[in-house]
Amino acid sequence: MRSNELVPSRRDMLKLTGVAAFAAALAPHLALATEETVAAELKKLFGGKKMGTGKLKLDVPQIAENGNVVPLNVDVTSPMTAKDYVKAVHVFADGNPWPQVVTYNFTPESGRAAASIRMRLQKTQNVIAVAEMSNGDFYSAKSQVKVTIGGCGG
Amino acid sequence: MISRRDFFTAAAAAALLSNSGVGGLAALAKAQKLTQESLLRFDPLGTVTLLHFSDLHAQLMPIYFREPSTNFGVGADRGLPPHLTEQAFLDYFKITTGTAEAYALSAEDFVALARTYGRMGGMDRMATLVKAIRATRGEGNVLLLDGGDATQGSWSSLQTKGEDMVRAVSQLGIDAMTGHWEFTYGAARVMEIVKNAPFAFLAQNVRTIDWQEPVFAGRKIFEKGGSKIAVIGQALPMTPIANPRWMIPNWEFGIREESMQKQVNDARAEGADVVVVLSHNGFDVDRKMAGRVKGIDVLLTAHTHDAMPAPVKVGNTLLIASGSHCKFLSRLDLEVKDKKVTGYRYALIPVFADAITPDPEMAKLVDEVRKPFVGELNRHIGDADTLLFRRGNFDGTLDDMICQAMIAERDVEIALSPGFRWGASLLPGDPITFESIANATAITYPNCYRQTMTGTQIKGMLEDVADNIFNPDPYFQSGGDTVRTGGLRYEIDISQPVGSRITNMTHLKTGNPIEASKGYTVSGWASVKQGTEGPPIWEVVEKHVKRLGAVRIEPTNAVKVTGT
Numbered sequence: 001m002r003s004n005e006l007v008p009s010r011r012d013m014l015k016l017t018g019v020a021a022f023a024a025a026l027a028p029h030l031a032l033a034t035e036e037t038v039a040a041e042l043k044k045l046f047g048g049k050k051m052g053t054g055k056l057k058l059d060v061p062q063i064a065e066n067g068n069v070v071p072l073n074v075d076v077t078s079p080m081t082a083k084d085y086v087k088a089v090h091v092f093a094d095g096n097p098w099p100q101v102v103t104y105n106f107t108p109e110s111g112r113a114a115a116s117i118r119m120r121l122q123k124t125q126n127v128i129a130v131a132e133m134s135n136g137d138f139y140s141a142k143s144q145v146k147v148t149i150g151g152c153g154g
Numbered sequence: 155m156i157s158r159r160d161f162f163t164a165a166a167a168a169a170l171l172s173n174s175g176v177g178g179l180a181a182l183a184k185a186q187k188l189t190q191e192s193l194l195r196f197d198p199l200g201t202v203t204l205l206h207f208s209d210l211h212a213q214l215m216p217i218y219f220r221e222p223s224t225n226f227g228v229g230a231d232r233g234l235p236p237h238l239t240e241q242a243f244l245d246y247f248k249i250t251t252g253t254a255e256a257y258a259l260s261a262e263d264f265v266a267l268a269r270t271y272g273r274m275g276g277m278d279r280m281a282t283l284v285k286a287i288r289a290t291r292g293e294g295n296v297l298l299l300d301g302g303d304a305t306q307g308s309w310s311s312l313q314t315k316g317e318d319m320v321r322a323v324s325q326l327g328i329d330a331m332t333g334h335w336e337f338t339y340g341a342a343r344v345m346e347i348v349k350n351a352p353f354a355f356l357a358q359n360v361r362t363i364d365w366q367e368p369v370f371a372g373r374k375i376f377e378k379g380g381s382k383i384a385v386i387g388q389a390l391p392m393t394p395i396a397n398p399r400w401m402i403p404n405w406e407f408g409i410r411e412e413s414m415q416k417q418v419n420d421a422r423a424e425g426a427d428v429v430v431v432l433s434h435n436g437f438d439v440d441r442k443m444a445g446r447v448k449g450i451d452v453l454l455t456a457h458t459h460d461a462m463p464a465p466v467k468v469g470n471t472l473l474i475a476s477g478s479h480c481k482f483l484s485r486l487d488l489e490v491k492d493k494k495v496t497g498y499r500y501a502l503i504p505v506f507a508d509a510i511t512p513d514p515e516m517a518k519l520v521d522e523v524r525k526p527f528v529g530e531l532n533r534h535i536g537d538a539d540t541l542l543f544r545r546g547n548f549d550g551t552l553d554d555m556i557c558q559a560m561i562a563e564r565d566v567e568i569a570l571s572p573g574f575r576w577g578a579s580l581l582p583g584d585p586i587t588f589e590s591i592a593n594a595t596a597i598t599y600p601n602c603y604r605q606t607m608t609g610t611q612i613k614g615m616l617e618d619v620a621d622n623i624f625n626p627d628p629y630f631q632s633g634g635d636t637v638r639t640g641g642l643r644y645e646i647d648i649s650q651p652v653g654s655r656i657t658n659m660t661h662l663k664t665g666n667p668i669e670a671s672k673g674y675t676v677s678g679w680a681s682v683k684q685g686t687e688g689p690p691i692w693e694v695v696e697k698h699v700k701r702l703g704a705v706r707i708e709p710t711n712a713v714k715v716t717g718t
Binding site for chain 2 (some may be wrong): 061062063065066069124146148149150151
C-alpha cells in the first residue's frame with residue numbers, strides 16, 4: 001500500500017474489529033492472497049451479515065491509465081443522522097499483495113459518506129467496497145479494473 | 155503511372171461486366187472514364203453538408219495503401235462491417251471485383267488494381283474536392299471536420315512537430331479537429347497548436363488529473379445551412395495507455411460516457427438542431443457508445459482506419475467511417491426540419507490521385523513544407539521486390555521487413571514491432587526511399603531497444619496486446635493491430651480470455667518451444683516507457699535495407715489464428 005496521509009495507518013485499521021480479523025487472517029501468507037482467498041476471507045467476515053447493493057457507489061475506472069495511481073471514489077446514500085448513518089467503508093483489492101486498500105470511518109457529523117483516494121493496483125483485479133451502516137446492515141459493490149502494459153496503439 | 159484517360163467508373167464497369175459476362179480488367183477498356191467530375195457527382199439534399207476525413211497520418215503526397223486481409227471482430231461485432239475483408243466486404247457492399255471502388259476499399263487483387271488505378275490521396279487533391287463541394291454547395295452550408303491523427307506519420311510532420319499538417323489542414327479550412335497521435339508531441343506542443351489554430355480543437359473526454367477540469371473545449375456550435383450544428387469532440391480514450399503517458403503526465407482520458415451524454419443534452423438545450431460527435435474512439439467503441447448515449451444524430455468515427463461506402467445505423471444515429479491516409483473524403487448531406495434530421499444522403503469519395511487535378515495553392519504549400527527535407531526524403535535506400543504493406547490483425551510484409559532488420563542489425567533472437575495501422579504500402583518494383591521508411595516509423599519515441607526477456611514475459615506481452623484488440627467488450631479495445639513478431643511462431647485463439655489466447659510459441663530459428671523461464675534477446679521499438687535507449691528505428695531499417703539492396707518478403711504464416 002502506498003503511504004498517504006489520508007490513509008489510516010495499518011495499526012488504526014487493525015483496531016477495526018472486522019477488518020482486524022481480515023488482516024490477521026491474511027497477514028501470515030500475504031504472498032498467497034488471491035481472488036479466491038480474499039473472497040473466502042470476506043465471506044468469513046461479512047458472510048453472516050445482510051449484504052445489500054445499490055446504496056454504495058464504487059467509482060473506479062474499467063481500465064487503469066496508470067496502475068500506480070488508480071482513482072477510487074466511494075459514495076454511500078444515507079441521511080447521516082444520529083439514528084441512521086454510515087459507520088465505515090472498507091475497500092479491498094483482491095489481486096494486490098496486501099489486499100486492504102483503505103477504511104474510511106464516518107460519523108453523523110461527516111454529513112456525507114463520500115471519499116476519494118488513488119491506489120496502486122499491481123495487476124488486473126477486482127476492487128471490492130463494503131459499507132457498514134449504523135443499524136448493522138452492510139452494502140457492497142465490486143468492480144474489475146484492468147491494468148495493462150499498453151503500447152502499440154493504432 | 156497511368157494517364158487520367160485510363161480511368162473508368164465502377165458503375166459503368168459493373169454494367170459492362172453484367173451485360174457481357176466478361177470478367178477482369180480487360181473488360182473495363184471500353185467503359186466510361188473515371189473523372190474528377192464523376193467522383194464529385196452527388197445529388198444534393200437539404201441545406202447542410204458535413205465533410206469528414208480522419209487519420210491522414212501526415213500523408214501530404216499520394217500513396218498506395220492496401221486495406222487489410224484480416225480484420226476480425228469479436229463479441230457483438232463479430233462478422234459485422236467493418237470486420238469484413240476482401241470478397242466478403244465486396245459482397246456485403248455489392249461492389250464488383252476489379253472496379254476502382256474495389257481497389258480503393260479492399261485488398262482483393264491489390265497489386266494489379268494499384269497498377270491500373272494508381273496512387274490515392276494527396277492533400278492538393280483533397281483540397282480540389284473540398285473547394286469544389288464548397289463552391290457548388292455554398293460556403294455557408296458546409297462543415298469540414300478532421301477526426302484526428304492528421305499531424306503524425308511522416309518525416310516532415312515529425313521534424314516540424316506536426317506544423318506542416320497544421321498548416322495544410324488550416325489552409326484546407328477545417329472547422330474542428332479532435333486528437334490522438336497529436337498527443338505524442340507532448341502536452342506543451344498540443345496547447346501551442348490549439349492556441350494558434352484557426353480551427354476548434356474539441357475533446358470532451360480529457361481532464362486534468364488533479365482537479366478533473368476539462369483541458370479542451372468539449373463542443374462548439376456552428377451555424378450552417380440555416381441550422382445550428384453542435385460538434386462534440388472525443389479524443390482517443392486509451393491515449394495514455396496506447397502511447398507514452400509521460401508525454402501528457404497531467405491529463406486523464408477515458409470514454410466518459412456520462413459526460414458525453416451531458417454534452418449532447420447541453421447542446422440540445424443550447425438550441426442545437428443537429429448533434430454531431432467527432433470521435434476518435436474506434437469503430438466498435440463508437441458502435442457501442444451510439445447505442446448507449448442518446449440523441450447523437452451523426453457519429454463520425456476514426457482511429458480504426460475503416461472505410462465504408464455506406465453509413466451504419468444504430469438507433470437514430472448514423473455512423474460514418476471515412477478511411478485513412480487521405481484516401482477518402484466523406485460527404486454527408488442532411489435535411490433538417492423542425493430541429494430534426496429528416497433525411498440524409500452519403501458518399502464516401504475516393505481520392506484517386508490521377509483523376510483529380512491538384513489544387514495549385516495546396517500544391518504550393520505541400521512543396522513548401524516538404525522542401526527542407528526533400529534531400530533526405532528522396533534518398534534511395536533499396537528496392538521492394540515484393541509488395542510491402544502493413545495492415546492486417548497479425549502481420550504484414552512491411553513489418554516483417556522491420557522485424558528482420560531488428561533481428562539482423564541488433565543481433566537478437568526475437569523482434570517485436572508495434573501494430574500500428576498507419577504506413578503506406580509499396581508495390582513490387584517500387585524504390586524504398588528514406589521517405590518510405592519514415593512513413594512507417596516516424597514517431598516521437600522511436601528508440602529501438604535491445605534487452606533480455608523470459609518466455610513468460612514475451613507471452614504476457616502478446617496476451618496483453620491481444621486483449622486490447624480482441625476483448626469482446628469494445629470499451630476495453632484500444633484499436634491498432636497486434637504486436638508483430640519476428641523470429642517467433644505462435645498460435646492464437648482470439649475467442650479466449652486474456653492469458654489463454656496464445657499457445658505453442660516456437661523459436662523459428664531453432665524450432666524449439668519458447669521456454670517460460672529461459673531468457674531470450676529481444677529487440678523492439680515504440681516502447682511507451684520513458685528513457686528507452688537505442689538508435690531510432692528508421693536508422694536500423696535503413697541500414698538493413700541498404701545491406702539487402704532488394705527486399706523480398708514472402709508471407710511467413712508464422713501466426714496460426716483460430717476462434718474467429
